[in-house]
């Protein structure tokens with residue numbers, strides 16, 4: 298896809314979006330078949346995108362354009378291990394992590410599946426041994442709790458999945474997630490933990506992330522103080538690509554579960570980074586989680602573009618971002634267990650596609666990722682939905698809902714679903730009222746994403762759905778979705794600022810702005 302071709306696409310998109318804005322009620326009235334026409338299914342997920350500002354012709358044009366821009370070729374390049382993350386010279390092969398022996402995933406002609414399967418088996422065996430009590434604490438006690446120390450992709454995915462899949466824990470250990478360097482985070486956790494029964498996972502791709510390493514040292518000391526030095530070898534494990542740093546920290550090689558630089562941090566929960574999930578639900582359920590994602594991969598790679606779930610989410614997102622300049626997108630799961638799903642998607646989408654430079658190093662000429670945010674329904678209805686319904690910004694929404702409850706009573710679950718459907722209906726069609734304060738404008742777009750039940754397989758498919766959405770949008774925007782240089786400067790400045798705070802005599806006033814200097818002074822005095 299060269300810049301001219303892409304520019305032509307965005308120009309035409311803007312031209313189409315500049316026509317009078319489609320009216321959702323009119324779209325439904327003129328097309329009695331609309332609910333069926335704009336409903337697609339795959340990998341156990343059903344997407345209803347009938348409540349959007351598109352008609353059949355626009356939809357066909359969007360899909361044809363993606364095809365004409367060579368999208369199928371990019372998908373093939375992804376599978377064959379091309380260095381799509383060109384700024385870091387890396388392949389992007391997280392799909393291989395849920396693959397099987399016959400899959401063709403390779404890097405520079407070298408197949409990767411045997412290494413992937415070898416490490417998967419090691420992780421599965423370890424997690425099941427923790428659950429069955431074969432692996433115990435240094436003093437011989439059963440492991441009842443797991444603390445996962447990590448941040449960003451080494452935290453958000455496992456945390457979100459463990460919360461979502463809690464009903465599948467059975468007798469497995471409870472999981473806790475320590476991410477923030479704020480000492481209050483660890484302090485709030487220790488009271489409930491017995492160091493003799495706690496397994497500590499240090500999850501860090503690089504094993505250099507400041508917050509994670511500070512927390513890991515702090516928790517290591519807690520174990521040593523309570524259990525003795527042998528607890529480091531027995532009760533600490535590492536998930537990382539950096540063996541030298543893991544060994545230097547004091548974790549043995551046989552307690553390190555590696556992965557590879559071709560797995561981006563925010564795409565890593567399928568690798569050993571998913572260890573907390575594995576320990577919580579066991580290897581059998583974890584393989585269901587992988588299978589769900591794999592089913593979505595197959596759907597993404599083979600379903601026609603017009604009925605392809607990730608492609609649909611990607612194109613709808615582009616339509617509003619670039620056609621109508623809408624800068625925000627809400628994700629509202631009607632599932633309390635999925636409360637952290639929006640936070641997980643924030644990293645996935647905003648760290649991947651929050652970019653302003655295209656693949657050739659030029660400024661992009663169009664808007665890229667919107668702000669992604671959300672909260673579980675029905676809670677959000679009593680907080681921010683007012684703005685969704687009557688605010689001056691229009692914010693497209695993804696509503697997610699499960700047909701059946703995983704726990705609890707059916708009646709309350711049906712009430713939950715009634716709320717979800719009612720919100721989408723109210724947003725789309727509004728209500729006339731003579732009193733302008735009570736007028737509901739309607740014509741506000743939303744998707745409904747339905748699935749049978751929130752289980753490991755479904756969650757795997759949902760995550761993969763959004764992963765592929767992000768990749769598809771990145772391709773259309775012409776950016777590299779797989780690096781994150783924007784986070785580096787802040788880290789570097791913190792490294793040089795920290796000594797000024799920790800040892801005031803190190804402070805060199807000229808190194809920072811007068812504003813920062815004033816705050817350093819304020820902290821010390």
Ligand code: F6P
Nearest residue numbers: 449450451501502503506562784
């Ligand atoms: O700061 C951003 C980031 O690099 C994320 O991309 C990553 O998921 C997170 O930090 C944690 O990195 P690591 O797993 O190397 O500790």
